[in-house]
Amino acid sequence: MSKWTFLPLLVLLPLCLSCTAPSLQADGTTAADLKSSLTKTLTPPQIVPSIQNRSAPPILGVNYVNTLGHPGQGAGQFLRPAGLDLDHQGLLYVADSGNNRVQVVDSEGNFVSEYGVRGWRAGEFDNPTDVAINFQRTELLYVADTDNHRIQYCNLIDQIFYVMADSRFRGDGDEENDMDAEIEFDLPGGVSVGRNGEVCVVDTGNHRFVLFHPGGIRVLMRGGFGGARQQFRAPTDLVADPHGNIYIVDSGNHRIKKYDFSGNLVQIWGAEGEGPGQFREPRHIDIDRWGYLYVTDRGNQRVQVFTKEGETVMTFGEEALVDPVGITVFKNDLVFVSDAAANDIKVFQIVYRP
Numbered sequence: 001m002s003k004w005t006f007l008p009l010l011v012l013l014p015l016c017l018s019c020t021a022p023s024l025q026a027d028g029t030t031a032a033d034l035k036s037s038l039t040k041t042l043t044p045p046q047i048v049p050s051i052q053n054r055s056a057p058p059i060l061g062v063n064y065v066n067t068l069g070h071p072g073q074g075a076g077q078f079l080r081p082a083g084l085d086l087d088h089q090g091l092l093y094v095a096d097s098g099n100n101r102v103q104v105v106d107s108e109g110n111f112v113s114e115y116g117v118r119g120w121r122a123g124e125f126d127n128p129t130d131v132a133i134n135f136q137r138t139e140l141l142y143v144a145d146t147d148n149h150r151i152q153y154c155n156l157i158d159q160i161f162y163v164m165a166d167s168r169f170r171g172d173g174d175e176e177n178d179m180d181a182e183i184e185f186d187l188p189g190g191v192s193v194g195r196n197g198e199v200c201v202v203d204t205g206n207h208r209f210v211l212f213h214p215g216g217i218r219v220l221m222r223g224g225f226g227g228a229r230q231q232f233r234a235p236t237d238l239v240a241d242p243h244g245n246i247y248i249v250d251s252g253n254h255r256i257k258k259y260d261f262s263g264n265l266v267q268i269w270g271a272e273g274e275g276p277g278q279f280r281e282p283r284h285i286d287i288d289r290w291g292y293l294y295v296t297d298r299g300n301q302r303v304q305v306f307t308k309e310g311e312t313v314m315t316f317g318e319e320a321l322v323d324p325v326g327i328t329v330f331k332n333d334l335v336f337v338s339d340a341a342a343n344d345i346k347v348f349q350i351v352y353r354p
Contacts, residue, residue: 056290056291056292056307057290057352057353057354058352058353059292059305059313059314059350059351059352059353060351060352060353061314061316061351062303062305062314062316062317062335062348062349062350062351063348063349063351064317064319064320064346064347064348065334065347065348065349066108066109066346066347067344067345067346067347068092068105068108068109068336068344068345068346068347069081069105069109069343069344069345070343070344071342071343071344072343073099075111075114076103076105076109076110076111077099077343078094078096078098078099078103078338078343078344078345079096079097079098079099079343080096080097080098080340080343081094081095081096081097081098081325081326081338081339081340081343081344081345082094082095082096082097082128082129082130082284082325082326082338082340083095083128083129083130083131083132083144083190083191083237083284083325083326083338084131084284084326084327084328084336084337084338084345085131085132085133085328086133086328086330086336087133087135087139087156088135090106090107090330090332091104091105091106091112092104092105092106092107092328092336092345093131093133093141094131094326094338094345095128095129095130095131095143095144095326096114096128097127097128097129097146098343100116100117100118100119100124100125100126100127100128101114101115101116101117101125101128102114102115102116102125102128102131102141102143107330107334107347109345115141115143115154115159115161116128116143116161120148122152122160122161122162122163123152123154123160123161125143125145125148125152126145126146126147126148127145127146127147128143128144128145128146129144129146129189129190130143130144130146130189130190130191130237130284130326131143131144131191132191132192132193132199133156133193134193134197134199134214135193136193136196136197136214137197138155138156138157139155139156139157140153140154140155140156141153141154141156142164142191142193142199143161143191144188144189144190144191144201144202145188146187146188146189146204147187149184149185149186149187149188149205150163150164150185150188151163151164151185151188151191151199151201152164153199164199164201164212164216183210183218185201185203185205185206186203186204186205186206187203187204187205188201188202188203188204188205189202189204189234189235189236189237190202190204190235190236190237190238190249190284192237192238192239192240193240194211194240194244194246195240195241195242195243195244196214196244197214198211198212198213198214198219198240199211199212199214200212200238200240200246202235202236202237202238202248202249203223204234204235204236205234206223207223207224207225207226207231207232207233207234207235208221208222208223208224208232208235209221209222209223209232209235209238209246209248211246211263220263222259222263222265223235227253229265229268230265232248232250232252232253232257233250233251233252233253234251234252235248235249235250235251235252236249236251236282236283236284237249237283237284237285238285239285239286239287239293241287241291241308243261244260244261245258245259245260245261245266245308246258246259246260246261247259247285247287247293249282249283249284249285249295250270251281251282251283254270254271254272254273254278254279254280254281254282255268255269255270255271255279255282256268256269256270256282256285256293256295256306256310258308258310267309267310269306269310270282270310274300276304276312276315277304277306277310277312279295279297279299279300279304280297280298280299280300281297281298281299282295282296282297282298282304283295283296283297283298283324283325283326284296284325284326284327285327286327286328286329287308287329288329288333288350289329289331289333290352291307291308292305292306292307292308292313293305293306293307293308294327294329294335295327296324296325296326296327296337297315297324298323298324298325300318301317301318301321301322301323301324302315302316302317302318302321302324303315303316303317303321303324303327303335303337303348316348317337317346317348320346320348321337321339321346322339322341322342323339323340323341323342324337324338324339324340324346325337325338325339325340326338329350333349333350333351333352334347334348334349334350335347335348335349335350336348
């Protein structure tokens with residue numbers, strides 16, 4: 001071997017040794033040891049399921065806690081209180097129908113503010129029977145201004161009221177299929193807000209319910225007078241769950257009807273009577289954080305609780321309630337029920353099994 005052949009081998013030999021030999025850290029640990037250690041310590045992040053995917057705990061009972069307000073026309077007083085809703089702070093909005101106003105009180109019944117007087121202009125009411133608050137983007141208050149045959153709404157910041165479903169909905173053709181057709185309400189009795197901010201209205205006198213896009217465009221309408229599956233007799237309220245299902249109180253037919261987000265009827269339960277799962281003039285409905293449904297069974301002077309599939313869970317309030325109408329459930333598991341005959345609001349506490 002010549003010296004010119006041997007010299008390249010001397011140059012390449014250290015490079016090859018550096019590639020194959022493990023590199024040492026300052027503490028004597030090799031790169032391979034570090035890689036093995038990291039592989040063992042790095043574990044995938046734990047995924048915590050949302051509350052909608054967790055099993056609902058059984059309800060052990062619902063206890064009477066307190067009564068808010070008393071009859072009258074002053075601050076913190078009520079005449080025939082009806083629909084209720086709560087904002088994110090726990091302030092209670094009451095459709096004080098006999099006083100033709102919406103009254104706001106805290107969880108102890110202390111007066112906070114009020115909206116409206118009797119009249120027909122924007123910001124005035126005639127027998128308001130329900131309220132709903134939209135938390136999407138900004139806080140909007142919706143009011144079922146029943147005897148004025150309209151839904152009013154306002155931004156809770158500027159508190160200027162506007163009327164929904166006015167002349168901008170004019171159109172020709174079949175009103176059921178023409179989404180630009182004019183909507184004329186007849187004694188709308190219930191209003192609620194869906195998962196994406198859509199406004200759901202029970203048009204009691206027209207025996208139907210109507211859904212509007214947050215911008216005011218009608219997207220869905222179902223119903224008609226009668227006792228058939230797709231018909232209603234004076235429906236009074238509705239609520240939407242986080243999955244877009246809509247539950248309608250078909251008061252005149254003494255039943256609850258469940259529709260999916262596309263407006264397809266998927267379930268009916270209830271009949272006239274006083275047994276479990278039976279009703280006498282059910283009035284309002286709400287849903288709690290676990291998906292249980294609460295229905296004021298007005299004629300039976302009680303509240304009934306159901307699963308989303310219509311299974312009866314329990315009843316409560318028989319000893320405390322005279323004429324239960326409106327109902328709303330707060331995130332701390334307090335239930336507020338308006339008692340129209342007693343002119344006050346009863347407060348109950350839900351107790352779940354741990």
